[in-house]
Amino acid sequence: MGELLKGRVAVVTGAGKGLGRAEAIGLAAQGAAVVVNDLGTNIDGSSTSPEPADAVAGEIKQAGGAAMPSYESVATEEGAGRIIRAAIDNFGRLDVLVNNAGFTRDRMVYNVSADEWDAVMKTNLYGTFYCTRQACAIMKQQGYGRIINTSSHAGLGNMGQASYSAAKEGIIGLTRTVARDMGRYGVTCNAIRPVAGTRGFEELVKEKGLREAWARMWGEKAAATRVKQMLELNRPEDVASLVVYLASQAADNVNGCVFEVWHGHIGIYTDPPPVAQVIRKDGRWTPEELAGKMPETLTRDKVRELPPIFPF
Ligand SMILES: NC(=O)c1ccc[n+]([C@@H]2O[C@H](COP(=O)([O-])OP(=O)(O)OC[C@H]3O[C@@H](n4cnc5c(N)ncnc54)[C@H](O)[C@@H]3O)[C@@H](O)[C@H]2O)c1
Incomplete structure (x- = not known):
């Protein structure tokens, strides 16, 4: 002990x-x-x-x-x-x-x-x-x-x-x-x-088709490796x-x-998360200004359909 x-x-x-x-x-x-x-x-x-x-x-x-x-x-x-x-x-x-x-x-x-x-x-x-x-x-x-x-x-x-x-x-x-x-x-x-890989994960694999969903995202081999990692290693x-x-x-x-x-x-984690980028002007931004400015600056690389956030 x-x-x-x-x-x-x-x-x-x-x-x-x-x-x-x-x-x-x-x-x-x-x-x-x-x-x-x-x-x-x-x-x-x-x-x-x-x-x-x-x-x-x-x-x-x-x-x-x-x-x-x-x-x-x-x-x-x-x-x-x-x-x-x-x-x-x-x-x-x-x-x-x-x-x-x-x-x-x-x-x-x-x-x-x-x-x-x-x-x-x-x-x-x-x-x-x-x-x-x-x-x-x-x-x-x-x-x-x-x-x-x-x-x-x-x-x-x-x-x-x-x-x-x-x-x-x-x-x-x-x-x-x-x-x-x-x-x-x-x-x-x-x-x-x-x-x-606790019982919740086991259920996702056995009953909710997680392996198949992962295979669609990353291919069969990568999905099988990740499921194995979760169940046997994690x-x-x-x-x-x-x-x-x-x-x-x-x-x-x-x-x-x-x-x-x-x-x-x-x-x-960096915590609290830092602000990544800022745009500034003297005074208030108008919505029209932002519609022009934002796509060139803060929201340039943003997409509507977001990728998964899981890091593994
Ligand atoms: N396993 C993972 O990968 C994972 C990932 C992220 C977060 N979590 C979190 O970790 C914690 C444990 O998850 P796990 O995978 O071991 O789940 P688990 O289902 O194996 O264990 C959770 C336990 O909590 C008990 N419980 C549920 N409601 C309760 C209540 N109101 N009062 C007292 N006990 C209660 C259940 O009886 C169960 O034994 C959970 O908060 C879960 O959300 C787990």
Whole structure:
């Protein structure tokens, strides 16, 4: 067992499967006592079960670590409150919060119902806020804390993911502000855009024709290589290593940062993104002036049909 998190207490939401499971196990392997929170949902957030949280908490304990399961939903204030309280009531403090619980319901924007929008927002964005707010009150008093939020490349814009991308980019804005609110109290808040072949990706390949869609874009060979890379190489544990580092004392100077992470690859974004180019005049631009000027300057290389943003 490592000692990066010896004596620390962590909460990981959505820790029963995928990334959260690897993060909880990774934190425990470095000495943290972990509240393993998971509602036990399907990929689309439907249904509930205590089994995933029980299984991961059991796995950690069997390996000699300290853990307890929590079956609450992050999507309500009360549920989030009980998740955070579980850390205090059972382990006496809260040093690390990993906001990981999330799901997507993909549809083109013109088909997204208000209910689907709300469900995705509630778990991804509100859940992150509810847990963060409760944790920050405790961490402020302690004078120490680490918060790691789970965003996605989808937040940069991804076809068919209106609600999910809005929620995930909302998480980036929240991260930047929490970092500024809390830095002076010894608390850091960072975000990751992870990539790992978890059950959601497996479903996209098996049931939603992702390999075929990629083959149309890049050809059969490239599609097969990428699917193989996702399923065999890009494992949740690759993401967990970065999260464990960010959760440790060693990352004390890292605050308000956004990372992308997958197998063997960790990138840090320029953040906030710089303005690329500016046009200026003395006074107000008229719409007619802009119709003439913009295509020659700021919008010269822009296109209406946008390419995918995923960097892999
Ligand atoms: N896997 C990827 O490549 C990838 C990429 C970008 C972002 N993400 C994000 O990473 C996180 C984990 O994704 P994953 O691929 O491991 O998914 P996953 O479906 O395997 O795991 C998510 C877990 O969250 C739990 N959960 C769902 N709603 C909950 C709620 N309201 N309260 C508590 N727990 C809840 C589920 O039961 C599930 O165990 C998500 O936020 C996801 O959006 C994943």
